[in-house]
Amino acid sequence: MCPPGCSGDDGSMNEPTWPPRSPEEGNFPHGPWHRGGWRQARMQRWHGRWNWQSLRRDPEDRLVGGVAAGIARCGPLNPTTARIVLIIAALFQGVAVPLYCVAWLLIPEGGSEGDVAEGTASIWSRARHDSRGIALAVAVASLLTVILLISGVFNATFLESWGWPQVVTGACLVLVWRNGSEHEQARLRRIVAPLENLGPEGTRRASMVRLGLAGVLFAAGLGFVLSSRETYAVVRPVIGVVLVIGAFVLLLGPWWLRIARDLVLERQARARAEERSDMAARVHDSVLQTLALIQRRSDDPAQVTQLARAQERELRAWLFEGRAPGSMSEVTSLVEGVRRIQQDAEARHGVPVEVVTVGDCPLNDDLGALLEAAREAVVNAAKWAQVPVISLFAEVTGQDVEVVVRDRGRGFDPAAIPGDRKGMAESIHGRMARHGGTVTVQTAIGEGTKVSLKMPLGAVRSAS
Amino acid sequence: MSPGGTPRVVLVDDHGIFRSGVRSELGRAVEVVGEADDVAPAISLIEEVQPDVVLLDVHLPAGGGAAVVAAVRERFPEVRFLALSASDAPEDVIGVIRAGARGYVTKTIGTAELLDAIRRVASGDAVFSHRLAGFVLDAFASGGAGDAAEPVKPSFDPELDQLTTREREVLRLIAQGYTYKEIARELYISVKTVETHVSSVLRKLQLSSRHQLTRWATERRLA
Numbered sequence: 001m002c003p004p005g006c007s008g009d010d011g012s013m014n015e016p017t018w019p020p021r022s023p024e025e026g027n028f029p030h031g032p033w034h035r036g037g038w039r040q041a042r043m044q045r046w047h048g049r050w051n052w053q054s055l056r057r058d059p060e061d062r063l064v065g066g067v068a069a070g071i072a073r074c075g076p077l078n079p080t081t082a083r084i085v086l087i088i089a090a091l092f093q094g095v096a097v098p099l100y101c102v103a104w105l106l107i108p109e110g111g112s113e114g115d116v117a118e119g120t121a122s123i124w125s126r127a128r129h130d131s132r133g134i135a136l137a138v139a140v141a142s143l144l145t146v147i148l149l150i151s152g153v154f155n156a157t158f159l160e161s162w163g164w165p166q167v168v169t170g171a172c173l174v175l176v177w178r179n180g181s182e183h184e185q186a187r188l189r190r191i192v193a194p195l196e197n198l199g200p201e202g203t204r205r206a207s208m209v210r211l212g213l214a215g216v217l218f219a220a221g222l223g224f225v226l227s228s229r230e231t232y233a234v235v236r237p238v239i240g241v242v243l244v245i246g247a248f249v250l251l252l253g254p255w256w257l258r259i260a261r262d263l264v265l266e267r268q269a270r271a272r273a274e275e276r277s278d279m280a281a282r283v284h285d286s287v288l289q290t291l292a293l294i295q296r297r298s299d300d301p302a303q304v305t306q307l308a309r310a311q312e313r314e315l316r317a318w319l320f321e322g323r324a325p326g327s328m329s330e331v332t333s334l335v336e337g338v339r340r341i342q343q344d345a346e347a348r349h350g351v352p353v354e355v356v357t358v359g360d361c362p363l364n365d366d367l368g369a370l371l372e373a374a375r376e377a378v379v380n381a382a383k384w385a386q387v388p389v390i391s392l393f394a395e396v397t398g399q400d401v402e403v404v405v406r407d408r409g410r411g412f413d414p415a416a417i418p419g420d421r422k423g424m425a426e427s428i429h430g431r432m433a434r435h436g437g438t439v440t441v442q443t444a445i446g447e448g449t450k451v452s453l454k455m456p457l458g459a460v461r462s463a464s
Numbered sequence: 465m466s467p468g469g470t471p472r473v474v475l476v477d478d479h480g481i482f483r484s485g486v487r488s489e490l491g492r493a494v495e496v497v498g499e500a501d502d503v504a505p506a507i508s509l510i511e512e513v514q515p516d517v518v519l520l521d522v523h524l525p526a527g528g529g530a531a532v533v534a535a536v537r538e539r540f541p542e543v544r545f546l547a548l549s550a551s552d553a554p555e556d557v558i559g560v561i562r563a564g565a566r567g568y569v570t571k572t573i574g575t576a577e578l579l580d581a582i583r584r585v586a587s588g589d590a591v592f593s594h595r596l597a598g599f600v601l602d603a604f605a606s607g608g609a610g611d612a613a614e615p616v617k618p619s620f621d622p623e624l625d626q627l628t629t630r631e632r633e634v635l636r637l638i639a640q641g642y643t644y645k646e647i648a649r650e651l652y653i654s655v656k657t658v659e660t661h662v663s664s665v666l667r668k669l670q671l672s673s674r675h676q677l678t679r680w681a682t683e684r685r686l687a
Contacts, residue, residue, distance in 0.1 A: 356598035356639040359605055391594065391641030395601065404640050450640075 050075035056110030059183075064191070065104035065176070094162035101172035109181065126179040133178040137171035144170045210250055218247035274434075281426045285372065286314055289379055293348065296383075307348075334401060335360045337371040338394045341378055345390070349382035352389050359396030361457070366435040367401060370455040373439070376427040377405035377451040385409025385449060400456045408448040414441060428453070471586040474513065475499045476506040476532060477521040477548070482571070486519065489575045494582055502526050507535045514540060516586045520565065522549035522556045530563035537564040546585045554599045562670050567591030589659045590666035597638035600627075600669055624672040627665060634661045 051074055058069035061079055072082040089096040108122040127133055144167045177188060221243030290311040297303045331337045335357045342353040361367070374392070381390045387409035394403045414424070424441075428451070432439045437455035473494045475483045478501045487496050497513045500506035503526040510518060510532070518536075520529040533545050545565040549556060550572075557568050567585045569578065570593055581591040592600070604627050627635070630651075637647045644662075648655045 354594060354641060356594050358598050358601040358639070389641070393594075393598070393636070393640040395636070395639075397605075406640050406642075408641075 055107060057104070057107050059109050062187075065100070066109070067100055067103045067107060070107060070110065094165040098165045098168035098172060101169050101176065104176055105172050109184070123176055123179050123181075123184075127175040130175070130179055133175050136178070137174040140174050141167045141171040207254075210254075214247045214250040217243050217250065221245075221247060277426065277430060281372075281431060282318075284427055285376060285379075286318075287311060289383075292383065331363060331371075333360050333362055334367060334371070334394060334396065337363060337367075338374070338392060338403070341371065341375045342392060344375070345378045345382050349379070351382040351387070353378060353392050354389055355392045355394075357394045361396050361401065364458075366437065366455050366458065369431050369435040370401060370403060370437060370453055373428045373431045373437075373453050374403040374405060376431075377453070380424075381405060381407040381409065381449060384412070387448075396457075398457075400454050402455075403453045404450060405453075406448065406450045411443045411445050411447045411449050413445055414443065470495050471516040471582055472497045472513070473582060474506075474510055474515040474518045476501075476518060476524070476529070478502060478523075478525055479521075482521075486578075490579065490582075493579050503531050503535075506532045510536050510540065510543060514543060516542075516544065517582050518543060518545045519582070520545050520547050520560070522547055522560050528556065528559060529565070530560045533560060533563040533565055544585045544588070546581060546591060554602075557596055557599055558603070558669075561596070561666070564670065566666065568596045569593045570595060584659070588663075590662045592635070592638050592662055592665070594639045594641050597635040600665060601632065601635050601639060604668075624668045627668065631661050631665050634658055635665060638662075 055074050056070050057066035058073060058079075059066060061069040063083065068082040068086050069079040071077070072079040086096065086100065090100070105124045105127065106122050144163075148163050148167070177185070180188065221240045223240070290307055294304050294307050297307070331340055338355055338357055342355045345351060345353050363371070374394075378390060378392060381387065385407040387407045389407075391406040392403070393406070394401065429439050432453060432455070435455065436458075437453060440452040440454075441449070442452075443449040470492075471494050473490070473496050475486055475496060475498070477483050477486075477499075480501070483499050483501075487499075490496065494517075497515050498509045500509045501524075503524050506518075506520075506524075518532070520532060522529045524532070529545075529547055536543060537545075545560075545567075547557070547560045547565045547568040548571055549560075549568065550570065561568060566588075567581055567590055569581050569591060573581070573593070584591050604625075633651060634647055637650060642650065644655050644658045647653075647658050651658075
């Protein structure tokens with residue numbers, strides 16, 4: 001918040017208006033070592049860096065009205081610093097709050113990305129013509145005045161000194177509320193939303209009751225706290241504090257609940273999305289692969305029957321017994337898993353797989369995913385590469401496990417794979433990425449294909 | 465080598481059908497100068513004909529192929545052995561290599577590749593199947609750090625106890641099914657350099673006194 005007297009200042013040479021100089025300071029001649037002179041020079045420099053012409057409220061970087069950010073923008077100041085200064089000022093000097101509101105009313109809003117020229121007119125230029133709003137503002141101001149007069153009876157000096165300026169605040173807020181630009185009103189509604197009814201229309205009356213009750217509790221609590229300096233019992237401020245807390249719970253409770261609910265919902269949605277992509281990968285690896293196989297062998301009824309039966313068994317096991325198709329659940333070590341891939345590929349596709357393993361280690365989730373991706377790469381090679389043999393190489397080093405699937409077959413153009421083909425994207429890349437692994441594919445038409453899958457070992461220790 | 469440049473080969477295998485199969489497969493590309501079906505006949509045959517290459521089955525009724533290599537190698541260093549095996553058991557493979565064979569291939573190898581392997585061995589190079597490459601990588605993987613209970617007895621030349629980065633790269637590619645030519649292209653080196661690396665690995669495999677080599681092979685058998 002800009003203290004009074006500084007706005008519009010052009011940094012005049014001899015009479016900087018802020019901070020106001022003390023009288024005796026002004027009486028001293030300006031020596032080179034003199035504190036006042038040094039300060040003046042510094043002030044000039046500081047003022048020189050402010051450009052008040054471009055003062056606009058910042059529509060992007062704002063917490064309430066964008067005033068603090070707007071002021072900070074005019075000079076060498078961090079918006080956060082401006083905000084902190086403002087909040088501290090507001091706590092100790094009640095005047096700061098209405099000043100902020102007046103600034104909100106008078107300073108026009110900047111355009112997007114701080115474009116000054118694109119800015120809109122100030123809210124006041126519209127509020128001037130809003131006679132109902134002005135009447136309402138006056139009403140609110142007089143209501144506050146009455147409340148303050150009554151509370152004056154309690155002789156609470158702090159409340160009084162802080163409270164009186166808020167009469168202006170109330171009036172300004174009414175005008176801003178009624179005349180702010182469209183998105184500004186929407187924003188205000190969002191800020192106030194927790195205080196209003198939360199859900200469907202039916203709860204409106206309930207929320208009115210809640211708000212009323214909260215108001216009563218708050219006032220009562222405040223009264224207890226403020227009157228406690230009389231020689232009354234010590235318990236009274238405690239009761240007061242409890243009442244005030246109660247008021248806050250009533251006021252903001254539903255809002256907290258909603259935040260908590262939103263968090264839970266968001267987490268559930270994420271879990272669901274992950275589950276879905278995992279399921280898509282599994283369906284692809286089992287059912288879609290088998291269907292493709294059946295199409296290719298449609299001239300051999302016995303083979304088709306056998307494939308269909310095997311797939312049916314696998315699908316049933318998955319749906320009713322929870323055993324994921326192609327899962328490595330019974331497999332406990334990497335080498336075992338690699339052998340399983342070899343056996344499956346040779347049995348299903350009739351392509352020999354040459355396996356070489358170097359080292360071994362127990363399986364964890366990540367390595368399970370690595371094996372499933374490797375299986376997919378082997379199946380792809382068996383289906384598309386048209387080769388007599390596929391090489392499958394697995395090596396456990398100190399830091400990671402690498403699996404290389406290689407064939408000397410047709411190869412392919414990675415850019416030409418249609419988007420709905422799940423194989424490469426989901427079953428290999430997606431799977432590896434989800435578990436923190438990396439994939440390198442080396443291929444070109446007629447050059448064969450080499451898929452290198454690397455998974456960091458993390459906590460798993462090599463068994464060898 | 466015979467005047468025509470075709471290597472003279474002896475087949476040692478206890479299965480007659482396999483021998484005749486290999487013989488007809490190799491056809492005229494090599495000159496098969498004899499066959500044997502067990503350790504003792506093989507030794508006397510090799511001493512008699514002194515072939516360029518002996519295609520040696522790892523398993524023979526009277527003992528391992530390693531026994532044949534050990535018996536002949538001292539007196540006829542120019543006779544090279546290429547081990548053939550169906551089993552892939554690491555202790556057999558490591559055993560026959562450490563006895564002095566210059567190569568190891570599986571019996572499922574294709575004709576062209578077998579011929580290539582025979583020529584390579586005949587000219588003094590080493591031949592590693594992808595499986596053997598995996599074994600070697602595995603055996604040399606533990607970085608020379610033995611168990612605390614059983615301290616490592618280093619070789620007379622400590623360099624023998626570990627592979628260089630390049631050798632490791634070459635072995636990894638062999639294990640992935642690359643041919644020497646493909647390795648040379650992948651690593652931007654010549655085929656000759658690849659051969660040098662493999663021969664160097666073979667030397668380390670034969671001369672290193674890493675206790676791990678034997679122990680590792682035995683453990684793999686049990687696992």
